[in-house]
Amino acid sequence: MALMRSWVGSANSATCDFPLNNLALGVFSVGAEEPRCGVAIGDRIVDVAALEEAGLLDLPGGPLLDVPFWNELMEAGPEAWAAFRARMVELLAEGADPGPLLPHLYAQADAEMHLPFLVSEYTDFYAGRNHAFNVGTMFRGPDNALPPNWLHMPIGYNGRASSIVVSGTEVRRPLGQLKPPQAERPYFGACKRFDFELEMGAIVGQASDGPVSVAEADAMIFGYVLLNDWSARDIQAWEYQPLGPFQAKATATTIGPWIVMAAALQPFRVAGPAREVELLPYLREPGPMLYDIALEVALTPEGGAESVISRTNYREMYYSSAQQLAHHTSSGCPMNVGDLLGSGTISGPVRESRGSLLELSWGGKEPLELASGGVRNFLEDGDTLTLRGVAQGPGYRIGFGECSGKVVAAMALPDWAK
Amino acid sequence: MALMRSWVGSANSATCDFPLNNLALGVFSVGAEEPRCGVAIGDRIVDVAALEEAGLLDLPGGPLLDVPFWNELMEAGPEAWAAFRARMVELLAEGADPGPLLPHLYAQADAEMHLPFLVSEYTDFYAGRNHAFNVGTMFRGPDNALPPNWLHMPIGYNGRASSIVVSGTEVRRPLGQLKPPQAERPYFGACKRFDFELEMGAIVGQASDGPVSVAEADAMIFGYVLLNDWSARDIQAWEYQPLGPFQAKATATTIGPWIVMAAALQPFRVAGPAREVELLPYLREPGPMLYDIALEVALTPEGGAESVISRTNYREMYYSSAQQLAHHTSSGCPMNVGDLLGSGTISGPVRESRGSLLELSWGGKEPLELASGGVRNFLEDGDTLTLRGVAQGPGYRIGFGECSGKVVAAMALPDWAK
Incomplete structure (x- = not known):
């Protein structure tokens, strides 16, 4: 496996925790806004709750991201997990059109992070x-x-x-x-x-x-x-x-x-x-x-x-x-x-x-x-x-x-x- | 403390688990109906979810019983607990009018019981x-x-x-x-x-x-x-x-x-x-x-x-x-x-x-x-x-x-x- 390149430049650095290969999941808020599900890419976070709402991320069994935790995607099962990753790669890969995503990108430095999932036991x-x-x-x-x-x-x-x-x-x-x-x-x-x-x-x-x-x-x-x-x-x-x-x-x-x-x-x-x-x-x-x-x-x-x-x-x-x-x-x-x-x-x-x-x-x-x-x-x-x-x-x-x-x-x- | 008498006759027996003094809380269903909150009285169960819906049980912060578990009453706190008990005594005491409650009484023998609350930990x-x-x-x-x-x-x-x-x-x-x-x-x-x-x-x-x-x-x-x-x-x-x-x-x-x-x-x-x-x-x-x-x-x-x-x-x-x-x-x-x-x-x-x-x-x-x-x-x-x-x-x-x-x-x- 090699680096998967993204149009988010910071994600292509060899020393970045969050290349396109990763797609780590968090729950973030910016300023006084409500916490929501986000995906780390380079030094940015993609507001995937907004992507889903905008029709850019259509998940089997969705909506799954309209809550500030990742449990609903988990519950949806391995096929939904794979579909989610595949679609995020489509949206963020080098060559894809950044236009629709740009309004939903935030700097990690500006974000407050919350518990990423509801801990059952x-x-x-x-x-x-x-x-x-x-x-x-x-x-x-x-x-x-x-x-x-x-x-x-x-x-x-x-x-x-x-x-x-x-x-x-x-x-x-x-x-x-x-x-x-x-x-x-x-x-x-x-x-x-x-x-x-x-x-x-x-x-x-x-x-x-x-x-x-x-x-x-x-x-x-x-x-x-x-x-x-x-x-x-x-x-x-x-x-x-x-x-x-x-x-x-x-x-x-x-x-x-x-x-x-x-x-x-x-x-x-x-x-x-x-x-x-x-x-x-x-x-x-x-x-x-x-x-x-x-x-x-x-x-x-x-x-x-x-x-x-x-x-x-x-x-x-x-x-x-x-x-x-x-x-x-x-x-x-x-x-x-x-x-x-x-x-x-x-x-x-x-x-x-x-x-x-x-x-x-x-x-x-x-x-x-x-x-x-x-x-x-x-x-x-x-x-x-x-x-x-x-x-x-x-x-x-x-x-x-x-x-x-x-x-x-x-x-x-x-x-x-x- | 002596027996508190109820118009539900079976509740007044000295060997009954569920006199008016008790008012034990459960979640029950009858036949194919959905589980709901109930209170034991004698050999009966009162469907308190129905009482609340009918306006007979007006709880502070309510509705609290429109879910098949007792956690919402718990959450509402000790004053709500006391108010709930006081109102149930009013409704079920000897001398109260059984009329409004009779449609909401079920035989315990006919009921299936469910977990009475959501266990957190x-x-x-x-x-x-x-x-x-x-x-x-x-x-x-x-x-x-x-x-x-x-x-x-x-x-x-x-x-x-x-x-x-x-x-x-x-x-x-x-x-x-x-x-x-x-x-x-x-x-x-x-x-x-x-x-x-x-x-x-x-x-x-x-x-x-x-x-x-x-x-x-x-x-x-x-x-x-x-x-x-x-x-x-x-x-x-x-x-x-x-x-x-x-x-x-x-x-x-x-x-x-x-x-x-x-x-x-x-x-x-x-x-x-x-x-x-x-x-x-x-x-x-x-x-x-x-x-x-x-x-x-x-x-x-x-x-x-x-x-x-x-x-x-x-x-x-x-x-x-x-x-x-x-x-x-x-x-x-x-x-x-x-x-x-x-x-x-x-x-x-x-x-x-x-x-x-x-x-x-x-x-x-x-x-x-x-x-x-x-x-x-x-x-x-x-x-x-x-x-x-x-x-x-x-x-x-x-x-x-x-x-x-x-x-x-x-x-x-x-x-x-x-």
Whole structure:
């Protein structure tokens, strides 16, 4: 696959996240106007809701874009997804007449981005081997690092859909019940070990009401977003046994503003790792199910300069989103359009590729030096955390934009909590 | 509080679940008609959607009942809840003119019941001390039965809203990944230890986006339903470490068809137990937060007679729904109208009061003899499990109806899972 050229010049740059090959989906507003569906092209956004209304984008089962979220296109199914992409290519390719579209093009720089879809339910996995090994080593030692079930199934837990926010939303340091290891009793106060987790989110675009195969699951996935699973490590340490993380993960999960459709990622498919133990048939992959997506994490202190603190790749995952979704349905659990599956933290094999501060600072024992000065064990108030992701093709790339959030100070303790 | 008499004669019986004091809310249909909101009175249902349409039920912010779920009344807030109840009492009290309502009364026996509300998200707790102690003893021995955090916070985990079904829905025995204790490797197959859990569900009727006190949480709770948290114990045993139950609880959770509003339960408030360790201020109760609700579980084998296998009471809980909701918001987790909180399994102190077969048969080691003949360690295909709940007043009772589900055989293993 080579660059598909567009009459929108900025889309043809080798370093642009949004060439015609991508056609990432967002929901945007400009000034006081209402949020609406838009497609990224170069440094512009096409108002596709307006195109549909103007009769330039006639989708099977439409109108599908007269709402400020992409769920209706998802619901319409894979044929509609393909028809949508084909028509957008017709409209935006080099040689097409820009005239009808020009009134519907906006600068990304002028746009405010909103949640690109209605999140039905949210599940987070623990499916990166390096992350699971690192965290397991810190909590249980290297000999018992991986739980006995880990190599046999993608471990996951249900998260809280209400906590999903779009890139740019400030994230308030949570309050919670905390018990320092040496303390005899817990207390209620502000989290002291607030962390990020670098993940990809897979968006379920078709419903199911019984077990599905990995191949079927793969076909149900509409697209991917960057995802930061903010984590209160001290709340988590005290609460998570025996039923898993709860309030430690419920403050916020930030997703990127741009959905990259699975179709745009097809040239970047890569196989999963060699299996240390053979997977059961229901989890075996019919083909390469991961993607080669380079990822980076940047931390910018309040008023300071950005430091890139991690570089890794989505292909480091042990289980793909398709395997996770297949496992998710194995009990008959009904899945719905708009369900979001977090990949789990994506850590590479070396320190510089770890996907959380818990790992980067090894639980606070090896403070991380920032290139721009200062050190971090965990996030400080005023820190902005930014995720980026790019699938690199020959002369073009498929980018995810930025998934960013700034940590703000905890609220004062309410009187009833004192 | 005494019986409030109604011109619907069956509502005045001391053994009827639905006197005028109750006014339980459901969604019903008769024959091929569309589902609509109804209120139980005696052995009848009042079609309140029709009353509202006919101008007999004028609610603040209405219409609120022109949809087949109760979420819009919840959203309208506590004043609308009170106005609704007051108007229903006017219409149905002894002495009121039955004429205008008679065309809108249906026999419960003729009605099919549907999910009474749209479940936004579902959280399940582990907040019954006897249950936690019993299960902990089986898994870790009596000395380590209660996890260290248990007496300090209501332990909970996020469940799967998509799996909530209404009473009467058949429940298919799940497939899943299983590893018998002696086996070297897991396999994929039908659950062999399928169980129920007797719980109450609290319905969140008002949204929040920051921490709330126990008193505020109590005021946010719209009402309660019976809840059966079907559990695949063998799937759970293998999957639940370290991140908690996932597929073991995702097949189905059955709720009763009738929402009993919190207002109807006020005469039955009782205080929680003495605290073994002092609770942190944010979890302390401003008053009695539990309810005296007698509960029973009946098991009916295919073609056989019913045996009551457990009798217990909601007042056995260690943490109330208000405390659970307050804790749920502590991290800033946004709560929404229609969120459902499972109480956790409600086991009493003696064997006959245990709220799950895991406890009743002590993990299969002490088979439970059914009064109607036969024994059970776990549920068998064809078993129907029925929960009932009643708050007993002087000469009347507030009942929840029945929450029932029949276990049907697992599906055949799909080819791709062999």
